Amino acid sequence: MSRRRLLATTGVLAAGGLAGCLGGDGGDGGSEAADGDTADGGDGDGSADEGAWRTAELTTVRGEESFILDGLEPPVVVQSFAVWCPKCGRQSEELAALAGSTTVVGLNTDPNEDAERVRRHAEQNGFDWRFAVVPAEMTDSLVEAFGPTVVNAPSTPLVIVCEGDATFDAGDVRNAEAVRALIDGC
Template sequence: MGYKKILATAIVIAFLFAGGCTEQESTDNGTIEWRDTELTDVTTGETFRISDFEGKNILVESFAVWCPTCLEQQKEMQVLREMEGTEAIHISLNTDPNEDAEKVREHVERNSFDWYFAVAPNEFTQALIDEFGINVVNAPGAPVVLICEDQSARLLSGNVKSAEVLEKEIREGC
């Protein structure tokens, strides 16, 4: 594992354990229900929850603005969105504790992306780690979670996934 991956992982973990919990719905073991956590789109200011899209396929990408691999994955997401007949909600979540909504908004505008972008709250990021493991926030690994119509979910393997691979994963389901 390269030093950037180790450093990014260590920063995320340190930030998560340093931050306190905000008032959010939690399970019996204290883990928040990340699908029901309110997120704010950095370009529109509108709030949404992943659970708002129940009944639809959703691709949730964990990323950081500094990550060139993430940008490659986002460009594949853009290709997928332009493919005829492909229907999925796209959500890109910045999980780098050193980046804020303004930095993410600049990234979205600079690259002309047009789907949901939000900064993940600490508790949300920790809940993702709890469910999928630390690789779900390893930005250089281009992590993408597929959430199926019934809200079941799985972490897609591999690094940058082409639009064709993403479409195939959506068809295969959870």
């Protein structure tokens, strides 16, 4: 393969990857198709009530505490994100408006990012809720419960953990009011 062709191919792949991460905020924000099937290959209703993801022990990136999602007072807004993702940052800014009125947890699902990097990201951006790096077993459980979109950071996945149930939503950055509406569905 010529150097020119290799560079062109690399450029096309990079542009495609960035298109998902830098995409606009104009979508409907949902993950369900009109026929009720989820676009992400999940269970069809966007919800899951069981799974190891709810009971996996996590440690905050600040080292302050260990916790499990099921041990937190519902409703809990869980953001699956990566530090490198600009859309995730915009979603976090919207979630900052909820901090204090509801429990927010940031779960980093990028296997290439460690707790120190996530801690710096949270501190530099003034995000003061719980952040944790997700272990591989929990990532697998999240994917089993909600489909692969739950670990696709540019799709800005959110899981709303209610009493005994959870609802998955992805597709776009949701403003604080839209997230509150998801919470009201608990």
